[in-house]
Amino acid sequence: DIQMTQSPSSLSASVGDRVTITCRASQGISNSLAWFQQKPGKAPKSLIYAASSLQSGVPSKFSGSGSGTDFTLTISSLQPEDFATYYCQQYSSYPLTFGGGTKVEVK
Amino acid sequence: EVQLVESGGGLVQPGGSLRLSCAVSGFTSSRYWMSWVRQAPGKGLAWVATIKQDGSEKYYVDSVKGRFTISRDNAKNSLYLQMNSLRVEDTAVYYCTREGSGDYWGQGTLVTVSS
Numbered sequence A: 001d002i003q004m005t006q007s008p009s010s011l012s013a014s015v016g017d018r019v020t021i022t023c024r025a026s027q028g029i030s031n032s033l034a035w036f037q038q039k040p041g042k043a044p045k046s047l048i049y050a051a052s053s054l055q056s057g058v059p060s061k062f063s064g065s066g067s068g069t070d071f072t073l074t075i076s077s078l079q080p081e082d083f084a085t086y087y088c089q090q091y092s093s094y095p096l097t098f099g100g101g102t103k104v105e106v107k
Numbered sequence B: 001e002v003q004l005v006e007s008g009g010g011l012v013q014p015g016g017s018l019r020l021s022c023a024v025s026g027f028t029s030s031r032y033w034m035s036w037v038r039q040a041p042g043k044g045l046a047w048v049a050t051i052k053q054d055g056s057e058k059y060y061v062d063s064v065k066g067r068f069t070i071s072r073d074n075a076k077n078s079l080y081l082q083m084n085s086l087r088v089e090d091t092a093v094y095y096c097t098r099e100g101s102g103d104y105w106g107q108g109t110l111v112t113v114s115s
Helices: none
Strands: A004-007 A010-013 A019-025 A033-038 A045-049 A062-067 A070-075 A085-090 A102-106 B003-007 B010-012 B018-025 B034-039 B045-051 B058-060 B068-073 B078-083 B092-098 B109-113
Touching: A004 A085, A010 A019, A019 A033, A019 A085, A019 A102, A033 A062, A045 A062, A070 A085, A085 B045, B003 B092, B018 B034, B018 B092, B018 B109, B034 B078, B045 B068, B045 B078, B058 B068
Parallel strands: A010 A102, B010 B109
Antiparallel strands: A004 A019, A019 A070, A033 A045, A033 A085, A062 A070, A085 A102, B003 B018, B018 B078, B034 B045, B034 B092, B045 B058, B068 B078, B092 B109
16 A cells, blocks of 8 residues: 655644645655645545646645655645645555645644 | 535444435536545545446455445436445545545535444
8 A cells, every 4th residue: 555644744834924745655656646625624625636737726826746756735825714734645556545634723 | 516415424333334325416427436535533534435437446445345335326426335334433424526536525424333
């Protein structure tokens, strides 16, 4: 099974900050990586697929990069609506696996 | 507008069964792989099962193999998850999602396994 390791598990940031979350796969997954945002009590929302492609309707302040084993999600300027938990997920091979999540909190 | 709506969750005793349904609209479900993902209370996301467009391929996480069955009815634009021999650790919100990359998600249905 491919293990997905996200870091940090939580971070504190202020409105306007640039935030970067990393995700590492235990083996190469090419660009078969997605990023999701989840707010409390809500379903996850897709942000990024194929490591760097923005889902339709997602603001351009979100960006993804990486290939192989190392990936990043960047929020260029954090806004109040961006405080949430973020997950990465590999879909290169079964079983599909998620990272443990990164909770972005108000500083 | 793409919509996925889950139903069928509830309270069940250990060893019991439930059948979850996911009704999709706004797209032709027969063109897409579909999956179930769950989230235990206060925990992260965990993939459960995936089914190919025509149902010819199915994949499961090890912990549910032999107990859960994923199926679909493309004529009804519906996805299902038959859950048998339920365990306390199956307690979670269950989401249906489109494609392995999860581009669309339903709102989830809560399954509670408890005596």
